[in-house]
Amino acid sequence: MSYRTNIEQQNFLNQFLKGHGVQLSDETLGKLYDFADLVVETKQFGNLISVKDSEKFLSRHIADSLVPYIYIVKEIHAGARWADMGAGAGCPVFPLAIAMPEIQFYAVEPRHMRVEFMNYTKEKLQLKNLTVVGKRFETAGLSDLDFISCRALSTFENDWERALPGLKKGGTFLTLKSFNNIVHLENDPAICIWKYNLPNEEQDYALVTRGNK
Secondary structure: OOOOOOHHHHHHHHHHHHHOOOOOOHHHHHHHHHHHHHHHHOOOOOOOOOHHHHOOHHHHHHHHHOHHHHHHHHHOOOOOEEEEEOOOOOOOHHHHHHHOOOOEEEEEOOOHHHHHHHHHHHHHHOOOOEEEEOOOHHHOOOOOEEEEEEEOOOOHHHHHHHHHHHEEEEEEEEEEEEHHHOHHHOOOOOEEEEEEOOOOOOOOEEEEEEEOO
């Protein structure tokens, strides 16, 4: 079933966004549904997602990907440059690029098949504000970035160290992780943590940010 017609999953996503005071346009939501379909249904680039997760892609992966948009969108100015490390099959960078067309995004991923899929998907969705970079972040040549993100890549400490050389002064690093993996950071004054829950998921999650001051 296409996510264009999966009303249950659409409702889960919309209730999640509404609960955080966010309302997206029908056009934006439609592109998010199309992205979900591409990840779940496109097979020529290998298995991009597990069968279990393919049944809840909106409520689990799209909702999670939009958490940075929910919490820090007020800090973002038009023309900002944002790189996502280890972009994989495109979460969170594709949903963020769909939601924020005024921001320039870079999806950085070294694995060839994932890069091919993201280029294919970029063309399908006509995302002119997204560039796919088929390299490791350390060799991607990206610098002076306003934002660098990653999702469940490594430890916070390792991800921060990788991101720091590419951040501009005043830039922000942000990552999405399970709360249990970052609870030890709660008393660090340099770090901001937003704890949240996803529809029908038992564990707690966290958006963690640190600025390059």
